[in-house]
Amino acid sequence: MDGSTHLPQHPLRPASDVMRLERLGAMMPTRLSFLRVLMRTLADQNAVVTRPVWDMDANGFGHAVYTLALDERPYSLVAFSQALSDADRSDRVIATAWDAAFVLFDGVPDATEIARLKANAPLQEGGRFGPRDLVLSRANKSVRLFAHVVEALRAGQQPDAQTLRQTGYLMRTTAVYGNGKFGLADRTTYCDRPALSGPFMAEMLAVWLIRAFTVDLAEHLGGRPMERALKRSLGVGNATGLGMAPFLVSHPLLLDAWFSVRETALARVLAQDEISAGKAAELRTQAQMAAEYLDGWKVPDPDAAQVIENLRGEWASFCEELPELTGHGALQTVWDKAQTGSIPLQELTFSWLLEPFGDLVDGLADCLATPFSPVLKPKMICSEVRDLIQSTAPWVLNADFEREEDQAQFWYVSEAKLEPRLGDRQREPGADRETPLDTARQAANLMRDLPDDDTPLWQFLASHPQHRAVAQRMQALPAHPYAEVQCNILGREAAPIHLLRAKLSMFGATGFDPKSRLWTRVTLAKGLPLIDEIGTEAPWLPT
Amino acid sequence: MAADLNQATDGYSRAEIYALLLRALRGAGVSLGWCQDVAQAVEFAGTDECLSEIAGVLGSDWRVEIAGPSIRGSGLAPIIAGCDCVLAGDAPAQVHGAFSAASAAIVAHRAATAGTSIAVLPDTDGVRLQLGNALLPEASLERFHPEPAVLETLKRFAHLTYVPETEESRQAGAGAGLTDND
Known part of the structure; x- marks a missing residue:
């Protein structure tokens, strides 16, 4: 590999x-988790982070810029902090305002670029972004911990170490967008740069720099620095809901x-x-x-x-x-x-x-990324496809989709906020607009219709196009055995929280704190080197 | 409010257009596999012209009729089947109907993912596809600048995949509460 x-x-x-x-x-999380990979990349490249702009008022509102060079190219995190009422502070995608907004910028932004980002970043999904904007994110304060830290520093003390460790973050990101969303740069435009070639490297870089911003903001308001060990014990919180789960299927x-x-x-x-x-x-x-x-x-x-x-x-x-x-x-x-x-x-x-x-x-870690999707093998005959499914994906045949239990749930996207959601098929409307994440059901339907003969698959699919997507997924399995989550995602017992745990572990998240079977809080970058500690050891788990 | 695609000042990313096309095609009732073929092809090699053409065939019934090497039908289904036929190695395929910019993107994408090239030759009432004798296609990195009317059409069909919100779905569908102060 x-x-x-x-x-x-x-x-x-x-x-x-x-x-x-x-x-x-x-x-x-493992040493192959993306944040750990990023830490090694930063160390290998002897990266140095600077903060050329810190334009914050006495209330901690304003903007800041953090810059570093990777592969001899500069990147900048542009951070905006604004006032937010408690009533508006929601971690859900349905929120419309946040304590802070961030853009990872490809280069060093000039005043014009910063003004453009200032007009758009706080709007998040309502803004528009361009080909030099790599990542978009936002965060809300962990109000009690943030206040505790600021009050302690203002009183000339250090915040309580146990309290810091228990919450683990001063701010929670509620979305970290990349790869073209809302006009951001396509991943294909930067995936050949070694430092950003791994999956979610730009997003992880943004998160790690956001962590620095949250600490700097608290120190700005507190009027004195925190002890280094305390800063290291903080990460960036993340509230993760259903939006992350479909990615693993798609x-x-x-x-x-x-x-x-x-x-x-x-x-x-x-x-x-x-x-x-x-x-x-x-x-x-x-x-x-x-x-x-x-x-x-x-x-x-x-x-x-x-x-x-x-x-x-x-x-x-x-x-x-x-x-x-x-x-x-x-x-x-x-x-x-x-x-x-x-x-x-x-x-x-x-x-x-x-x-x-x-x-x-x-x-x-060099093999964690792939630009490929399943490709149809049109020459394969139908009986061979049947054998392939039975031998490599027997799990798709375990469910009985005539039973209510086996298709009790359906995934959909809400009209109001374009937010992935999970519905109860028996009680809620909308199943006719279901998001097609039902790989097991699709494969079972394919097996039902697929003749056990030597018809070339492409000819069968010309008259049964509804099976085309799952047929090529199934054909990918012999060469890509780990390509499918082996479960019927529609079944009543299939809890999305497990999918979130898997993806977040790949990111390197710790402190999983599930709030329901649909969403969880986690901490990212907790315990990792600070921005002036690149090259020091990145621990497996924060303690 | 969701982003208004018409407000773009710097064009649209290819991933963004991929997602919109996939959803618009699904909203138009096109089978998922064909949706993926078309959306991936446009992301890979498509142009603004492709988007206009696709917007024009969203309301039609996509189908394929195969008679030996002769492939007919409607929508972009025949060119997809033509690529299947050629890549299956059965024979050169005669695909009847106009060969559009979107067709070219589909051929380029299928050839690239198969690691080969597909030559497109003029033929009676359409084109003949055959392996080889063409450059291996490369991915485009250009951003899209589609006509507003085209975007509106794509968005209108994409909208058909969204589920109207109820208070129950707003509160329970994603699991979390509506405010979050800790």
């Missing part, structure tokens, strides 16, 4: 196990790339029969870090809290019983032992095992 393709590796885990919704919903080959990389990384790590004493010590240190992270991971939702509590106990036992890690086959022994525990334990172990082995896995 990268330049070191001849590294030994174990067989990859089968997609039937990896792509289960339950497992996706237990994923943890980008099957990208999904395959992400999971192929992750699984290859694990396979390389497990292929080591022996590891050095140094690596073993690092594993033990990281195990302790994970325990501290779990201790600090408190959420109000009782079900989620119970899962975390169980994992805390399982992890403690698991670590107590770790064998001598330098022995023959020790990593495989550890991995096998994790398989006897819960799925959350397995996923935590997965992330932990990767952590000391950057030399084996970091190069795989």
Whole structure:
């Protein structure tokens, strides 16, 4: 997959196990998560962040510009801060105003560009953007924590470390838009620049710079700096709803790339029969870090809290019983032992095992992006397509779409705010305008109509065009086994929160705090190096 | 308020047009696979002219009729089937009807994703498609500047995929509350 393709590796885990919704919903960030990849890129390029503009009034309203160079090109985060009443502060997409708005700009904006962005960025979806605007975002203050920090600093004190760690952020972003939305630059215009070639790199860069802005704003209002360790304990909050979930269904080959990389990384790590004493010590240190992270991971939702509590106990036992890690086959022994525990334990172990082995896995990050979509293979005969579905996607045949339970939910986009939503098919109108995320149902319908003969697929599809999209998805599976979330997304029990967890883990989010089965809060960039600490160690998990 | 596409001063991104076309085609009742073929093709190699042409065929019934190498029909379905036929290696395909800018984008995109080239030759009442003898197409990075009337048509069909809001869907459909102060 990268330049070191001849590294030994174990067989990859089968997609039937990896792509289960339950497992996706237990994923943890890894050193291949996009924020970690960004930190390595910044370090490799010796990036230096400056803040050439800080034009804020005494109330913290105004604008600021942060600039850095990557691949010898400058990029700037332009941040706007404005007054917002409590009544208008909503994390939903339906909001129309925010405490702050941001644009990641391709270059260094002059006064004319800043004026243009000032007129548009606070409008967010109501604004228009251009080919030099890479990312658009907005954020709301975490009101109580922001006030606590400002009041403490004004009183000549430092904010309470425990309070900071518990909330974890001064502002929450509620959307981070890229790739052409609202006129922003197409990803294809910058994806050949090495620093931004990975998935969501521009978006992650924006988020990491927004984190710096939130701290600077609090220090501006507080009148003195915060201690460095306290600043590092803060990230950027994010409220993530359903909008993120359809992406995983509508980008099957990208999904395959992400999971192929992750699984290859694990396979390389497990292929080591022996590891050095140094690596073993690092594993033990990281195990302790994970325990501290779990201790600090408190959420109000009782079900989620119970899962975390169980994992805390399982992890403690698991670590107590770790064998001598330098022995023959020790990593495989550890991995096998994790398989006897819960799925959350397995996923935590997965992330932990990767952590000391950057030399084996970091190069795989080059394979996280793909520009491709499924392509129809028109020559394949219909009976072959039937065999292919039965052998590579048996999960699509498990549901019975005559049963109410198996198509209880439908995805749609609301007319008022163009916001993805989930409806109850039996109770709510709109199923006739359903968003076609129903891969399992489409595939089941294809199997129903597909003749078991040697008709070329393209001829069948000419008279059955309703099956064209899913046919090419199914054809992609032999070469891209991780391309599909293996679940009937319409089923009553299919909780979107699991899809959010998977994607956010790929970003590198921590502190999952689910608020329902439809949305969650998380923290991004917590614990990562500050803008004047590029090149220092980026920890696996914040503690 | 959602962004008003007519207010663009710097054109439209290709991803933005892809999303709009996909939705407009779906709203017009075109089968999803064809929607994807057309939207991806226009994103890859399309021009403003393509958008005008597509807006003009949104209301029609898209269909394909195959008789040996001869392919007829309506909408952009015949050119898609013609590409299928050629890429399946069956034979050169005779696609009847006008060969438009949108047709050219579809041929370019299908050839590029297949890693080959498809030659388009004039033929009686249409074109003949055959493998090879053409340059491998490249993706366009140009932004779109469509006519306002074209955009309005695309938006009108795209609108047919949106579900009108109810208070229940507003409150519960996305799961979160309406204000958020902590």
